[in-house]
Amino acid sequence: MAGAGQGGEFRYRAVGRRILDMIESGRLVPGGRAPSLRAMSRAAGVSLATVGHAYEELERRGVLLSRPRSGYFLREGRAQLSAPARPSAPPQEPRPVNRQALIRMVLTVVGDRDLVPFGVAGPEERLLHEAHLTRVLARVLRDDPLAALNYTPVHGLTALRRQIAYRAQEWGAEVRPEDVLVTSGAIEALHIALRALTRPGDAVLVQSPTYHCFLQLLENLGLRVIEAPSSPDTGISPAQVREAVDRFDLRCCILTPNFNNPDGALLPEEAKAEIVDILAERDIPLVEDDVYGDLHFGPTRPAGFKKWDRRGLVLQCSSFSKTLCPGWRVGWIIPGRFLERALDVKFSSSVATATPNQMAVAQYLAEGRYDRHLRRLRSALEAQTRTIRHLLSRYFPAGTRVTRPQGGCVLWLELPGGVDSVDLFYRARAEGIGISPGNVFSTQDRFSNYIRLNAGALIDERADAGLRLLGRLAARCAAGSF
Structure with a gap:
C-alpha cells in the first residue's frame, strides 16, 4: 500500500x-x-x-x-498531566449491587449519533474496516444463501470457532475449536458464565473500578460483590486476590487482565499466572473479559489468564465488537470444564448466534485481513490516545489526572475534588457530549470525581470542540460556579 x-x-x-x-x-x-x-x-x-x-x-x-x-x-498548554492516585484499600466486604438506575442512565447514550462519542468505549466506525466487511458479507450471502437463512449449531459455526481457537493458540492458550462457544457479543458470554457458575446471594470478586456492565449483570442475577482495588498501571495484585480468597467465601471472580475498562490497567504476565494459581488452589472459577487484548500498543499481544489455565477453571469471554464490527454482535466464551453448563444456558437464552454475521467474520479471518486491520487500528488508537491526553492538558482544569494506558481505547480521568461526575454527565449531555461518570464503575462512591473518556472517538473539529467545552464545564464544576 x-x-x-x-x-x-x-x-x-x-x-x-x-x-x-x-x-x-x-x-x-x-x-x-x-x-x-x-x-x-x-x-x-x-x-x-x-x-x-x-x-x-x-x-x-x-x-x-x-x-x-x-x-x-x-500549542501552549498546562503542565503534563500526572496519573491518578494508586488505590491501596483492602478488599471490601460483600455487598449487594445497587447501580442499575445509574448504569441504565449512562447506557441511554449508546448509538446516539447526536452526541460527541466520548461516552461509549470503542473505535468509531470511521476507524473500522467497513468496506471489506461489507464485501465479505455480500459474498457469503451470495455464495451460500440457504446456509445464511438457517441456524448454526448451538456451539456456533465450525469455521469461526476454528479461527478463534487458532488466535488463542498464537498467544499460548491450549484451546481447540470444540472448546469454543460462539455468543451474541461478549455480554452474552459473560451472562452465560455467571449463570453457569452462580446462584443468587453468591459473592463474586471484581477489581475496582470495573466495567459497569459487570455490575449490571451481577445486580440482575442477585449476586453480591467484593471489590479489590485496581491500580491503573498494574491492575489488581495477586496479594489482593489472595487476601480476598482467605477472608471471604468466593463463588467466582470476574477480572479484566488486559486494559481494564475503565482504568486501562494491564496486569504483568507473572501476576496473571500467580492469580490463576491462587484461585486454582481453592477451586474458584475465574471469568476473564479479554475484549481489549488485541488492542495493545506494544510489539506483542499480551496473553490472557487462559494461557495458564491447567484445570479448566478460566472461562474466557471476548468478542469482535471493539476491533471489527460492534453492530454484528459476534462474541465467544471458552468455558473450560464448564462447557456443558454453558451450553445449557445458551439453549435457554438465545439458542444460536446470527448465522450471516458468523459466516462473514469467519471468512474475513480466514482471508488474513484481520491482522492487517488490527495493525492499522492499533496505530490509530495509540495516536488518538496520545492526542486526547495532550488536549486534556490544554483544556481541563489544573489538578486533572489521567491514565497513560498501553492499549485499549479508554482514558480514566481524576478531576479536581469539587467535581461531581454525575452532574458533569448531565451538563455534558445537554451540550451534546457523551461521557461516563465514575460512580457507575463501582458499588461505592469512591470515584465520584472521575470520568471515563472514549479514546476511540476520532479527533476532528467536532470532537476537539467537545473536549474544549467539557474542560470548561469541569472547571466550572470544580469552582462551584454553576
Missing part, C-alpha cells in the same frame, strides 16, 4: 508518533518549536511530503500550531 511503512502503519502516522514521543518525554514543551520538516525527514527516513502530511494532521488535531515562515510549534 502506498504510504505505508513496516507492519502496515502509514508513514505519516509514524512521524506523528515521534512528535508525540517528544511531547511525553518532555523534549518538546508547550510553545516549543517542533523539528523542521527537513530535519524530521532526515531523522525518520521519509519524504518531506510525508512529514508535511503528519504535521498538518497534528495541527488539525490541535497538537501543533503552524506559524508562517517560522515552522510548527507545540
Whole structure:
C-alpha cells in the first residue's frame, strides 16, 4: 500500500508518533518549536511530503500550531498531566449491587449519533474496516444463501470457532475449536458464565473500578460483590486476590487482565499466572473479559489468564465488537470444564448466534485481513490516545489526572475534588457530549470525581470542540460556579 511503512502503519502516522514521543518525554514543551520538516525527514527516513502530511494532521488535531515562515510549534498548554492516585484499600466486604438506575442512565447514550462519542468505549466506525466487511458479507450471502437463512449449531459455526481457537493458540492458550462457544457479543458470554457458575446471594470478586456492565449483570442475577482495588498501571495484585480468597467465601471472580475498562490497567504476565494459581488452589472459577487484548500498543499481544489455565477453571469471554464490527454482535466464551453448563444456558437464552454475521467474520479471518486491520487500528488508537491526553492538558482544569494506558481505547480521568461526575454527565449531555461518570464503575462512591473518556472517538473539529467545552464545564464544576 502506498504510504505505508513496516507492519502496515502509514508513514505519516509514524512521524506523528515521534512528535508525540517528544511531547511525553518532555523534549518538546508547550510553545516549543517542533523539528523542521527537513530535519524530521532526515531523522525518520521519509519524504518531506510525508512529514508535511503528519504535521498538518497534528495541527488539525490541535497538537501543533503552524506559524508562517517560522515552522510548527507545540500549542501552549498546562503542565503534563500526572496519573491518578494508586488505590491501596483492602478488599471490601460483600455487598449487594445497587447501580442499575445509574448504569441504565449512562447506557441511554449508546448509538446516539447526536452526541460527541466520548461516552461509549470503542473505535468509531470511521476507524473500522467497513468496506471489506461489507464485501465479505455480500459474498457469503451470495455464495451460500440457504446456509445464511438457517441456524448454526448451538456451539456456533465450525469455521469461526476454528479461527478463534487458532488466535488463542498464537498467544499460548491450549484451546481447540470444540472448546469454543460462539455468543451474541461478549455480554452474552459473560451472562452465560455467571449463570453457569452462580446462584443468587453468591459473592463474586471484581477489581475496582470495573466495567459497569459487570455490575449490571451481577445486580440482575442477585449476586453480591467484593471489590479489590485496581491500580491503573498494574491492575489488581495477586496479594489482593489472595487476601480476598482467605477472608471471604468466593463463588467466582470476574477480572479484566488486559486494559481494564475503565482504568486501562494491564496486569504483568507473572501476576496473571500467580492469580490463576491462587484461585486454582481453592477451586474458584475465574471469568476473564479479554475484549481489549488485541488492542495493545506494544510489539506483542499480551496473553490472557487462559494461557495458564491447567484445570479448566478460566472461562474466557471476548468478542469482535471493539476491533471489527460492534453492530454484528459476534462474541465467544471458552468455558473450560464448564462447557456443558454453558451450553445449557445458551439453549435457554438465545439458542444460536446470527448465522450471516458468523459466516462473514469467519471468512474475513480466514482471508488474513484481520491482522492487517488490527495493525492499522492499533496505530490509530495509540495516536488518538496520545492526542486526547495532550488536549486534556490544554483544556481541563489544573489538578486533572489521567491514565497513560498501553492499549485499549479508554482514558480514566481524576478531576479536581469539587467535581461531581454525575452532574458533569448531565451538563455534558445537554451540550451534546457523551461521557461516563465514575460512580457507575463501582458499588461505592469512591470515584465520584472521575470520568471515563472514549479514546476511540476520532479527533476532528467536532470532537476537539467537545473536549474544549467539557474542560470548561469541569472547571466550572470544580469552582462551584454553576
